[in-house]
Amino acid sequence: EAGVAQSPRYKIIEKRQSVAFWCNPISGHATLYWYQQILGQGPKLLIQFQNNGVVDDSQLPKDRFSAERLKGVDSTLKIQPAKLEDSAVYLCASSLALRGLAGLGSTDTQYFGPGTRLTVL
Amino acid sequence: AQSVTQPDIHITVSEGASLELRCNYSYGATPYLFWYVQSPGQGLQLLLKYFSGDTLVQGIKGFEAEFKRSQSSFNLRKPSVHWSDAAEYFCAVGAAAAGNKLTFGGGTRVLVKP
Numbered sequence: 001e002a003g004v005a006q007s008p009r010y011k012i013i014e015k016r017q018s019v020a021f022w023c024n025p026i027s028g029h030a031t032l033y034w035y036q037q038i039l040g041q042g043p044k045l046l047i048q049f050q051n052n053g054v055v056d057d058s059q060l061p062k063d064r065f066s067a068e069r070l071k072g073v074d075s076t077l078k079i080q081p082a083k084l085e086d087s088a089v090y091l092c093a094s095s096l097a098l099r100g101l102a103g104l105g106s107t108d109t110q111y112f113g114p115g116t117r118l119t120v121l
Numbered sequence: 122a123q124s125v126t127q128p129d130i131h132i133t134v135s136e137g138a139s140l141e142l143r144c145n146y147s148y149g150a151t152p153y154l155f156w157y158v159q160s161p162g163q164g165l166q167l168l169l170k171y172f173s174g175d176t177l178v179q180g181i182k183g184f185e186a187e188f189k190r191s192q193s194s195f196n197l198r199k200p201s202v203h204w205s206d207a208a209e210y211f212c213a214v215g216a217a218a219a220g221n222k223l224t225f226g227g228g229t230r231v232l233v234k235p
Contacts, residue, residue, distance in 0.1 A: 004164070031221065033223075040227075040228075041227055041228070042125075042211050042213075042225030042226050042227050042228050043165070043211070043223075043225050044225070045222055045223065045224075048221075048222065056222060091164060091165065093165075095221060097221060108221065109155075109167055109170060110167075110221070110223060111167070112157075112164040112165040112166070113164050114162075114163060114164040115163075115164050117162075
């Protein structure tokens with residue numbers, strides 16, 4: 001079974017430029033997550049999709065970050081304009097569960113991609 | 122809101138020795154707990170998870186973890202460490218009532234001495 005795919009693996013940009021990351025989840029997974037992992041810290045959830053709808057974007061800096069999952073499969077995360085503090089690894093994850101169908105009180109495993117390492121100069 | 126604390130930032134262990142990584146969580150309901158490992162330049166790989174039932178959970182690569190509700194802990198153990206176990210380890214708590222959101226600890230970096 002193919003895992004979560006992400007591209008590019010590395011990106012270096014200057015501050016105030018824009019950048020986009022792409023994620024293709026495991027086939028059949030309804031839920032997709034974007035995490036930001038700053039060096040020396042654990043991942044922090046930015047946004048969660050179920051199919052093509054947003055479940056949670058409370059931690060997404062919406063003045064500069066945007067994300068979409070138009071057809072409920074792959075997703076893009078964009079930063080415009082980038083700041084120095086955006087330097088981090090951006091991880092995409094997917095999970096099978098469809099909220100509501102599985103019901104509250106259930107959870108399932110998130111599978112992570114290799115990440116995109118962003119350096120903002 | 123849920124939170125996770127991993128008190129040890131770095132741990133150095135000799136190859137063949139035992140390893141224990143600490144994890145303490147805070148969550149008002151029954152937690153779903155995970156341990157992930159991250160090798161340099163790689164994504165996160167699931168080692169094991171606890172949803173319910175037996176509080177001693179077996180995972181991949183010879184790891185196990187024990188859920189102790191009274192101590193709000195989910196410590197990870199391995200009886201005999203291999204050089205390939207050098208990596209960063211993350212404990213996470215999931216909140217099913219919050220749409221399966223994961224909150225991670227800050228991680229513990231494990232160094233293995235020959």
